[in-house]
Amino acid sequence: MALTARAGLLALAGALVVALLAPSWAGVAAATGVVLAALAADLALAGSVRALTFSRSGATSVRLGEEAEVSLRVANPGRRRVRGRLRDAWPPSAGAVDDRHTLAVPPGQARTVVTRLRPARRGDRHAHRVTVRAVGPLGIAARQGSHTVPWTVRALPPFHSRRHLPGKLDRLRQLDGRSAAHVRGQGTEFDSLREYVVGDDVRSIDWRATARARDVMVRTWRPERDRRVLLVLDTSRTAAGRIGDGTRLDTALDAALLLAALAGRAGDRVDLLAYDRRVRASVQGTGSAELLPSLVGAMAPLEPELVELDARGLAGEVLRRAGRRSLVVLLTGLDPAPLEAGLLPVLPSLTARHRLLVGAVADPAVAGLARGRGDADAVYGAAAAERTLAERAHVTALLTRHGAEVVDAGPGALPPALADAYLDLKARGAL
Amino acid sequence: MSTSVSPDARTVWRAVRTPALIVLLVCAAGIVLALARSAGGPPLDPRSADPAGGRALARLLDRQGVTVEPTYTSAGLRPAGATLLVTDPDLVDPATLSRLAGQAAHVVLVEPGDEALTAVAPAVSRENGLAVTTREPGCALAAATAAGPVTIGGTGYQARRTCYDGAIAQSGRVTVVGGPQAFGNDALGEQGNAALALRLLGERQRLVWYVPSAGDPGLAGGQESLYDLLPGAWVFGAVQAGVAVVLLALWRARRLGPVVTEPLPVVVRAAETVEGRARLYRRAGATGHAADALRRASLGRLRGRLGLGADAGPQTVLAAIAARTGRDVGPLLYGPPPEGDAALVRLADALDALENEVRQ
Incomplete structure (x- = not known):
């Protein structure tokens, strides 16, 4: 049960009556008795909350930063009208804009209330409880009760870097032989024969076809298709570090989505693996049409775990999954300790069978700290930052020596830089 | 198109009317309450023109050539050779009362309690209450026989010499009056009230009119708590208001469903x-x-x-x-x-x- 302000005001009016008309214990007892009797009567006459039935409909997923609407249908099978307040409770990060509604459901009818959600974080948001407060006809007391009405809204990664996609796709089309420029090199494959036009590379003239035909024929080439790309996300403790507004993992997800969109368009097959000490998420063998939705769905509930990366286990998992030669894109924080201890010993076996591209999220704050001068605090900060940068450079050099490629950039710059590295590999036919 | 978000007169009126009505009601109730139980100052105050005040009597005595000295504190009180009127002897510390009575030539006590009687006039004892009504003297006291029937009442006393069915008692230099009602501004004109008062109090040239008041060092130590001194209406009104406060607290305390908790991600800056x-x-x-x-x-x-x-x-x-x-x-x-x-x-x-x- 619950009271309303009117109950207190009624008792307060009783105080005036007691003071003016009956200043005695009997007067107090009478006034309080009247108030309590009114409360009991109001409670007895209020509509039943327990009997209400609920059902939900509406959005099940929303891109982070956008708004979703979830409808809640309240049916009243009882004989009395249910009038009062309803709260559709969601966790704070679901960002329910206004979860309190005024409710008035006549007997035998149903009403629908709409709660708008604007999630503040990526991941699954579960509806908590629906609480209804049904006020009695006098409006001084109310029945209150809660129901569990399950519903989940998945907040998807925002994919901020999709604005880079058109530019990268342009570059891809140039590689692909669809526009005027032709690129030929290792790793490209024969596309078709066509007549020579002025400006074509004479080295691409196919003499045998020229002999058969009347005209001079040239071969055209296009980059290899149906390569395999395995995106590996490091979800260990270094991914939890906050850079600017988001974590390292957020940037890694963004970069992975851009790369996946690009590779999917280029005709390559993209798989996903998220790993720290065990597999956190995995997408395998998805067709190009469902690729992005399934990747986004798998990424949505990922959170950084506060554990050290098991780099040796990660390498083993990659080797187990990627049977054919693949481009393995490892998105990590470039933390020296776990990489040197875990990854370096198995790096040769990895790079012998696959091409490894490491995308590391750098912190612009460290670069800013390294420029600090003027007083002792700033200079010690600069020294510490230089030491950190030197360690990163050392790990980068080690990885490069073993045949891996490293892209080390800040959160805004990493997704396009990684896409460029992929396109360069594609152009060189090095996949 | 733009929309003004400032409140217009109608909105302001709508928002203000309920609180204003409540304030108005509370003020009106307060005024009614104050008028209904306007008690005025202490009874028989020589400066008070209230129905129960003593200003009329003081004027009358003054016109008869009696020097009236209104006093509100026992400090510096010198009633030697004068009539001493104590309007509320129960308030005064019995020792102080005894000392003052010893100095005065004639002492008039209005409705004294047992302690005051023991200290000043041990021969007088208190009896039952008397209704305020017209009574015959029925005794040989000069003042009473001269005044004839008066409207008097309050408390009855028993002594060797009593008049008006015990409303006036005398023992030596001490005269005890059963209640202040007979000498109030409103009752002074009835029957022989004025004559009785003038004869009782105008015996000497000088009258020390002592009204025990707050701040008087001679007052008896109060045994009553604040609760005893409050009128019953306030006490029980406050009890009922306490019930109202409890109900209001229950109204505010009840949440519409529990607080929803969730695990929060760790926030560690990478440069830390x-x-x-x-x-x-x-x-x-x-x-x-x-x-x-x-x-x-x-x-x-x-x-x-x-x-x-x-x-x-x-x-x-x-x-x-x-x-x-x-x-x-x-x-x-x-x-x-x-x-x-x-x-x-x-x-x-x-x-x-x-x-x-x-x-x-």
């Missing part, structure tokens, strides 16, 4: 370890380590600038820099670690200057 290392350097005074890191970083950039490989030795680097700038920077790049923070700051600035010089 770097800053922590900087503070460690600072606290340990590790100028050597810090200078080493700065020199290595500068050397790395200088090698790139000068087109030297990463494995170029000190001699090669110094020779290249000397060729470019004409300076010997051996102590700067490969010298001993700086002593103290100031030297470290200077080293950092010197390294910056060198890099700028080489860049040009």
Whole structure:
């Protein structure tokens, strides 16, 4: 049960009556008795909350930063009208804009209330409880009760870097032989024969076809298709570090989505693996049409775990999954300790069978700290930052020596830089 | 199209009317309450024109040539040779009352309690209450026989000499009056009230009219708590208001469903370890380590600038820099670690200057 302000005001009016008309214990007892009797009567006459039935409909997923609407249908099978307040409770990060509604459901009818959600974080948001407060006809007391009405809204990664996609796709089309420029090199494959036009590379003239035909024929080439790309996300403790507004993992997800969109368009097959000490998420063998939705769905509930990366286990998992030669894109924080201890010993076996591209999220704050001068605090900060940068450079050099490629950039710059590295590999036919 | 969000008159009125109505009701109730139980000051106050006040009597006595001395405190009271009227003897400390009564030539006590009687007039004892009504003298007291029937009542007393069914009792120099009602402004004109009063109080040339009041050092120590002194209406009104406060608290305390909790992600800034290392350097005074890191970083950039490989030795680097700038920077790049923070700051600035010089 619950009271309303009117109950207190009624008792307060009783105080005036007691003071003016009956200043005695009997007067107090009478006034309080009247108030309590009114409360009991109001409670007895209020509509039943327990009997209400609920059902939900509406959005099940929303891109982070956008708004979703979830409808809640309240049916009243009882004989009395249910009038009062309803709260559709969601966790704070679901960002329910206004979860309190005024409710008035006549007997035998149903009403629908709409709660708008604007999630503040990526991941699954579960509806908590629906609480209804049904006020009695006098409006001084109310029945209150809660129901569990399950519903989940998945907040998807925002994919901020999709604005880079058109530019990268342009570059891809140039590689692909669809526009005027032709690129030929290792790793490209024969596309078709066509007549020579002025400006074509004479080295691409196919003499045998020229002999058969009347005209001079040239071969055209296009980059290899149906390569395999395995995106590996490091979800260990270094991914939890906050850079600017988001974590390292957020940037890694963004970069992975851009790369996946690009590779999917280029005709390559993209798989996903998220790993720290065990597999956190995995997408395998998805067709190009469902690729992005399934990747986004798998990424949505990922959170950084506060554990050290098991780099040796990660390498083993990659080797187990990627049977054919693949481009393995490892998105990590470039933390020296776990990489040197875990990854370096198995790096040769990895790079012998696959091409490894490491995308590391750098912190612009460290670069800013390294420029600090003027007083002792700033200079010690600069020294510490230089030491950190030197360690990163050392790990980068080690990885490069073993045949891996490293892209080390800040959160805004990493997704396009990684896409460029992929396109360069594609152009060189090095996949 | 734009919409004004400032409240208009109708909105303001709607928002204000309920609180205003409540305030108005409370004020009206307060005024009614105050009028209904307007008690005025203490009874028989010689300056009060209230129905129960004593101003009319004081004027009358004054006109008859009696010097009336209204007093509100026992301090400095000198009733020697005068009539002493105590309007509320129960309020006065019995010892003080006894001392004052001893000095006065004639003492008139209005409705004294047992303690006051014991202290001043042990021969008088208190009886039952008497209704205020017209009574015959029925005794040989000169003042009473002269006044005839008067309207009097209050408390009845028993003594050797009593008049008006015990409403007036006399014992030696002390006269006890059963209640203040007979001498109030409103009742003074009835029957022989005025005559009785004048004869009782105007016996001597001087009348000391003592009204015990708050702040009087001679008052009896109060045994009553604040609760006893409050009128019953306030006490029970407050009890009922307490019930109302409990109900209002219950109204505010009841939430519409529980607070929803959720696990929050860990927020650690990625640069925090770097800053922590900087503070460690600072606290340990590790100028050597810090200078080493700065020199290595500068050397790395200088090698790139000068087109030297990463494995170029000190001699090669110094020779290249000397060729470019004409300076010997051996102590700067490969010298001993700086002593103290100031030297470290200077080293950092010197390294910056060198890099700028080489860049040009």
